Amino acid sequence: xxxxxxxxxxxxxxxxxxxxxxxxxxxxxxxxxxxxxxxxxxxxxxxxxxxxxxxxxxxxxxxxxxxxxxxxxxxxxxxxxxxxxxxxxxxxxxxxxxxxxxxxxxxxxxx
Amino acid sequence: xxxxxxxxxxxxxxxxxxxxxxxxxxxxxxxxxxxxxxxxxxxxxxxxxxxxxxxxxxxxxxxxxxxxxxxxxxxxxxxxxxxxxxxxxxxxxxxxxxxxxxxxxxxxxxxxxxx
Numbered sequence: 443x444x445x446x447x448x449x450x451x452x453x454x455x456x457x458x459x460x461x462x463x464x465x466x467x468x469x470x471x472x473x474x475x476x477x478x479x480x481x482x483x484x485x486x487x488x489x490x491x492x493x494x495x496x497x498x499x500x501x502x503x504x505x506x507x508x509x510x511x512x513x514x515x516x517x518x519x520x521x522x523x524x525x526x527x528x529x530x531x532x533x534x535x536x537x538x539x540x541x542x543x544x545x546x547x548x549x550x551x552x553x
Numbered sequence: 554x555x556x557x558x559x560x561x562x563x564x565x566x567x568x569x570x571x572x573x574x575x576x577x578x579x580x581x582x583x584x585x586x587x588x589x590x591x592x593x594x595x596x597x598x599x600x601x602x603x604x605x606x607x608x609x610x611x612x613x614x615x616x617x618x619x620x621x622x623x624x625x626x627x628x629x630x631x632x633x634x635x636x637x638x639x640x641x642x643x644x645x646x647x648x649x650x651x652x653x654x655x656x657x658x659x660x661x662x663x664x665x666x667x668x
Contacts, residue, residue, distance in 0.1 A: 475656075484658040484661050532597065541599065547595075
């Protein structure tokens with residue numbers, strides 16, 4: 443069965459650089475969620491989109507922005523990267539706003 | 554605000570022994586409840602979920618969980634643990650009304666399986 447696709451899987455950036463993470467939801471899933479998981483931490487919700495509109499917002503820094511496109515894929519844009527942004531970033535998708543299916547994550551390392 | 558408590562950070566069991574991972578939630582109504590498993594450096598895999606109906610739910614890999622409203626609990630169980638079950642387990646709660654909103658995770662329970 444098709445799963446959530448995230449790219450890239452690994453990303454290394456310098457401080458103050460920008461990064462763009464991409465998420466391709468499971469086909470026919472119209473809702474996308476972004477989470478950040480720091481080392482040894484539980485995943486923390488960042489932001490979600492339903493039908494290309496923001497549906498919920500969590501502890502997402504102002505330096506980050508995200509959007510969902512017409513084909514339902516989503517991108518998380520991160521600017522002025524800080525060391526503390528190093529984490530595993532998960533995307534999840536849902537067909538109905540209920541069960542969320544997670545992708546494999548993008549591991550971002552900021553040096 | 555919704556919250557999830559997993560009181561056990563680490564649990565060690567012998568292969569073949571039974572397992573119970575505890576989860577308590579705080580929410581104004583009956584939420585959606587989930588258990589996810591994460592192997593090191595990997596994504597989150599859904600083990601099982603509870604939305605309504607039968608309070609004992611069966612999941613993949615031989616896991617089950619029981620929803621107890623009176624105790625606000627959703628404990629995960631497995632009768633006989635395999636070495637491949639070593640991983641981190643996250644209990645999560647999501648809203649039932651409206652949907653399209655975040656899932657809140659517990660801190661996770663790291664399971665070690667010894668031969």
